[in-house]
Every structure is written in C-alpha cells, then in structure tokens.
Amino acid sequence: MKRRQKGSEQLSTFVLTNSRGKPWTSDGFKTSWSKAMKAAEVSGRTFHDLRGTAVTRWAEAGATVPQIAALSGHSLKDVETILEKHYLSKTQTLGDQVILGMDRARK
Structure with missing residues (x-):
C-alpha cells in the first residue's frame, strides 16, 4: 500500500x-x-472478532492456511486453531466446497 x-x-x-x-x-x-x-453503534464485538471473520472468509474463498497467516499476522498454528475451534464448524460454505470438489473428482 x-x-x-x-x-x-x-x-x-x-x-x-x-x-x-x-x-x-x-x-x-x-x-x-x-x-x-x-x-457505528456496534457493541459486544472486538477487533479479534473482525480478524476471526476475515480468517474464515479467506478460507471460504480458497486461501491456504499459510496465505491466511501472511494476511492476518497470525501464526500457522493460530490460523488452524481459529478455523478448527471457532469457525469451520459454523460455516456451511466450506463443507459445501468439499462436497462439490468430491463430485467434480468423480466426474
């Protein structure tokens, strides 16, 4: 920038x-x-919530863990932990991507 x-x-x-x-x-x-x-009249949120949301959205967009770590400033382990503990279980998009990928591989 x-x-x-x-x-x-x-x-x-x-x-x-x-x-x-x-x-x-x-x-x-x-x-x-x-x-x-x-x-903005927002309460009950922290900057870490914003970073966690960014990590999730980058993963949904197909970014790898190392790419996400480079963007977010987290360690590789921290990105994996964020995705595993807080977000992957709550997002349908990533699950849908796996299923679609499996379907494409079978065709």
Whole structure:
C-alpha cells in the first residue's frame, strides 16, 4: 500500500497504518477502534472478532492456511486453531466446497 511519508511515496508493509503512515501502536489502535465502534453503534464485538471473520472468509474463498497467516499476522498454528475451534464448524460454505470438489473428482 502506497503511503505518503515525509513528502515521498513509500511502500508500506503494514496493512493498517495511522494517519502518518506508520504502524499503529496498541493504545492508538484501541482508541481509534473504540471511537469507530461507538460511531457505528456496534457493541459486544472486538477487533479479534473482525480478524476471526476475515480468517474464515479467506478460507471460504480458497486461501491456504499459510496465505491466511501472511494476511492476518497470525501464526500457522493460530490460523488452524481459529478455523478448527471457532469457525469451520459454523460455516456451511466450506463443507459445501468439499462436497462439490468430491463430485467434480468423480466426474
């Protein structure tokens, strides 16, 4: 993602950056996240819920565990744990993909 930093264009390796194009500090992100949640009138959710949802959607789109880990910043083990414990059992899409894949392989 291109960001203007100190008058020149630089390529940032961070997906989420602050208004100065720098990586968020933990406190800075928490503060901004809280403000955004309040403005959107959303309660009972955390940033981790958002990351977990992203992990699930990337898996549903066919991304591999290493690809998801690279995007989300999780370890490979953490991605597998998220998918196994919290999301795969709750999503029909992934199960449907397996069945469709098996059907295609038989044809």
